[in-house]
Amino acid sequence: MILAEKILKHRKENGWSQEDLAYKLNVSRQSISKWESGTSIPDIERIILMSEVFGVSTDYLLKDEVGIVAKDEEYTLTSRDENLRRVTLEEANAFMEFNEKHAKAIAMGIVLCILSPALLILLNHLSEEKIIDIGVNIAQTIGLVALFLMITTAVTIFIRFSMKMKQYEYFEDEDFELEYGIAGIAEAKKEKFRPYHEKATITSVALYILCALPLIISGALGLSSTVQILCVVLLLIMVAMGTFMLVSAIGINSGYDKILEEGDYTEEKKFENRKNEALSELYWIIATLIYLAWSFYTSNWGFTWIVWPIAGVLYVVIIKIAAILRGGNEI
Structure with missing residues (x-):
């Protein structure tokens, strides 16, 4: 059982919410969420405090877990809580x-x-x-x-x-x-x-x-x-x-x-949304212009509304393609 699973297991056994545990460890709820999902690892001081809160040994928490980091090296929100x-x-x-x-x-x-x-x-x-x-x-x-x-x-x-x-x-x-x-x-x-x-x-x-x-x-x-x-x-x-x-x-x-x-x-999605902001604004402006131009030209307002569901589906596809292209460029 890895550390993430142990944190989740003992939190639920104690009947605590993520927010309850965060309060006891003096971190943000987002930090607890990341620890339990395995996307990040708490620093050694939090491990020690966690062992006291759960009533278990630090050896138990650290067993089978690789990559426990020092306080000044922690990747997650924990080391940045005071700056949030x-x-x-x-x-x-x-x-x-x-x-x-x-x-x-x-x-x-x-x-x-x-x-x-x-x-x-x-x-x-x-x-x-x-x-x-x-x-x-x-x-x-x-x-x-x-x-x-x-x-x-x-x-x-x-x-x-x-x-x-x-x-x-x-x-x-x-x-x-x-x-x-x-x-x-x-x-x-x-x-x-x-x-x-x-x-x-x-x-x-x-x-x-x-x-x-x-x-x-x-x-x-x-x-x-x-x-x-x-x-x-x-x-x-x-x-x-x-x-x-x-x-x-x-x-x-x-x-x-x-x-x-x-x-x-989520933190990751916010980062992606910031990248997509300009693309999104341009896309919906173009979609609106197409709708108005087509509607006024054909006067077939009973049909041209179909632009919006189509635009919605294409938007998802375009955003996915943009993410793939960015990933390729980053590689």
Whole structure:
């Protein structure tokens, strides 16, 4: 049994969380996590203290373990704990509260972008078919005004909340340690949020799959063009609903991951994200331009939304390729 397994075994036998053990050893929770995963090894002073805490001998802990390092040579966060930014309970609570508002606001901004052409599509058709007593030019003008107002509102939301989120960027970009008790609070909140996160993900995927069904059925049955246009509007509404649920749920959950340095916000992932930041910004700007250009050129807003799921899949592929190329260059 290697040291990592022994630390994990004795911690669980004592009924301690990683945070509890970190408090007893005067290190960060992240250090305990790394020791237990075997990605790093504690210094000899921590080994001695650990033997006292667990009530075992240092020989037992060190047996079968190779590479115990001196205090001044330790690779992990332990030797750097005193240099890490220390997050207080007040800071953590303020971040979690704001992150929930931020996630919902960003989701609403995306919803406004998705729904922005709906009125234009509907009024343009109704005026062309003489269903409403408004000229085509007036109908298009009203629709375009609504579209630009919604896009402007969405952009305002993105800018406003992005600027406010800057004060918490260190959760995403820097290494830090939490005051005692914060990790437990964040883990409890994340666990409580988990059922909604799962429900939102399943529901949004179902909406994405089913959104085109009314349009397909209306076309197959040869229903009037007005019915088909209404189906296009319904499609946009369903996509918007699914997007709001998915984006807000992912955003809120990622806030807990940032505090706990889990998922996409581990120390290693933060390093990778910093490398990918410029590429990500350029990629999504290009995706947005393609969507708007294609949509305005074809006026087929009921179909061009497909850009976003495709862009999402391609983004993952591009990031993986970038990581492989960087790895090759480093070699």
